[in-house]
Amino acid sequence: MFATVAWPRQFGAQIELAHPRDRGCWIKLSSTRFYAYIAKMIDGFGRNIDYLRISVTDRCNFRCTYCMPEQQSFLPHRDLLTYDEILVLVGRFIAHGIRKIRLTGGEPLVRRDIHILIDALGQHVCNGALDELTMTTNGSRLEQFAPLLASAGMKRINVSLDTLDAEACSRISRGGDLDTILAGIHAARAHGLDVKINMVALKQQNEDALLPMAHFCAEHGLDLTLIETMPLGAGVTEREESYISLDDFTAPLRAQYALHPLAHKSAGPARYWRVEPLGLRLGLITPMSHNFCDQCNRIRLTTDGKIYMCLGSELHVDLRKALREDSLTDVDYLLQRALRLKPQRHEFETQLAQPDLRLARHMNATGG
Numbered sequence: 001m002f003a004t005v006a007w008p009r010q011f012g013a014q015i016e017l018a019h020p021r022d023r024g025c026w027i028k029l030s031s032t033r034f035y036a037y038i039a040k041m042i043d044g045f046g047r048n049i050d051y052l053r054i055s056v057t058d059r060c061n062f063r064c065t066y067c068m069p070e071q072q073s074f075l076p077h078r079d080l081l082t083y084d085e086i087l088v089l090v091g092r093f094i095a096h097g098i099r100k101i102r103l104t105g106g107e108p109l110v111r112r113d114i115h116i117l118i119d120a121l122g123q124h125v126c127n128g129a130l131d132e133l134t135m136t137t138n139g140s141r142l143e144q145f146a147p148l149l150a151s152a153g154m155k156r157i158n159v160s161l162d163t164l165d166a167e168a169c170s171r172i173s174r175g176g177d178l179d180t181i182l183a184g185i186h187a188a189r190a191h192g193l194d195v196k197i198n199m200v201a202l203k204q205q206n207e208d209a210l211l212p213m214a215h216f217c218a219e220h221g222l223d224l225t226l227i228e229t230m231p232l233g234a235g236v237t238e239r240e241e242s243y244i245s246l247d248d249f250t251a252p253l254r255a256q257y258a259l260h261p262l263a264h265k266s267a268g269p270a271r272y273w274r275v276e277p278l279g280l281r282l283g284l285i286t287p288m289s290h291n292f293c294d295q296c297n298r299i300r301l302t303t304d305g306k307i308y309m310c311l312g313s314e315l316h317v318d319l320r321k322a323l324r325e326d327s328l329t330d331v332d333y334l335l336q337r338a339l340r341l342k343p344q345r346h347e348f349e350t351q352l353a354q355p356d357l358r359l360a361r362h363m364n365a366t367g368g
């Protein structure tokens with residue numbers, strides 16, 4: 001039986017990872033001779049949590065119709081975790097078994113001085129404490145940031161783009177300029193980053209965009225991931241009208257091409273297919289039509305320091321208070337306690353059908 005070991009506060013946050021084990025690791029408390037055992041994060045359903053998504057800001061320069069309403073209020077700056085605070089928490093997450101981090105938001109590249117955080121997190125990849133650092137971005141500032149992402153050790157990123165039609169792109173994203181996003185994608189490729197396009201399936205809004213997108217991705221060596229829209233966030237209208245299952249959305253693609261299942265697994269929830277003869281790798285994320293929660297390895301840190309164990313649940317623990325009171329022991333305790341809050345699965349299907357059950361929290365707050 002393993003348990004998280006709390007250590008006296010005077011030993012501070014300076015720890016060194018040592019001796020990884022199957023269900024946890026030993027850490028050396030710096031400037032002492034002592035070691036403490038930190039259990040890996042294994043939830044109540046036996047799932048090993050090793051993937052953290054960090055929403056670095058809830059702000060965004062777009063207002064995608066499925067993500068948030070046009071008039072959206074954001075957190076005051078004082079509520080946001082500082083970069084130093086995020087980095088302290090990341091140290092604790094790594095000690096508890098997190099191996100992959102995705103920066104998201106809101107739009108991560110609109111947060112001021114984001115290069116400071118990216119560089120610092122990149123060090124964890126360089127020294128082997130993390131397997132991967134990556135990002136999901138709307139692409140609007142990617143051309144400018146691509147060199148920085150590459151030099152920080154990022155190998156791949158996700159860029160959200162729902163159509164290659166300039167007018168539809170601007171309409172769906174309420175702020176996106178197609179040429180700017182495409183310039184960002186090409187800059188990322190030129191700097192050696194693998195790019196996966198995230199495309200949200202929207203009934204009658206971008207159904208005709210799938211084939212052009214598949215051709216574009218195949219031509220430019222990009223992966224394509226399709227996502228079913230989830231009923232998250234107050235004030236987003238036309239949820240029922242815009243939902244379409246990926247079985248239906250991909251019908252024109254399947255009519256023209258053969259889809260072969262792939263064994264490939266990423267850190268996320270997609271199932272992968274090879275589209276032949278296009279040679280395209282296609283990921284399908286089907287939270288609504290084909291539940292994948294039994295494989296879930298993810299937790300999410302919000303901009304204001306809360307840990308949500310599931311996109312579809314309000315249950316969370318608040319790490320910011322413990323952090324600001326300088327109690328890393330409490331942070332460790334809360335992290336292990338949070339594991340017991342992770343539900344077996346989300347209930348998005350029921351929430352789509354019953355609006356009064358939907359969560360008010362938007363995707364940009366939790367980090368998609």
Ligand code: SAM
Nearest residue numbers: 067105106107136137138160198229230363368
């Ligand atoms: N702003 C960045 C972007 O758009 O890539 C990162 C944050 S965004 C919340 C992360 C991902 O969530 C995007 O790919 C977006 O398309 C997706 N998303 C947002 N709202 C969604 C919803 N209600 N259902 C499904 N996916 C959603």
Ligand code: SF4
Nearest residue numbers: 060062064067106138
């Ligand atoms: Fe912004 Fe991303 Fe939400 Fe679109 S999906 S509004 S780009 S956070």
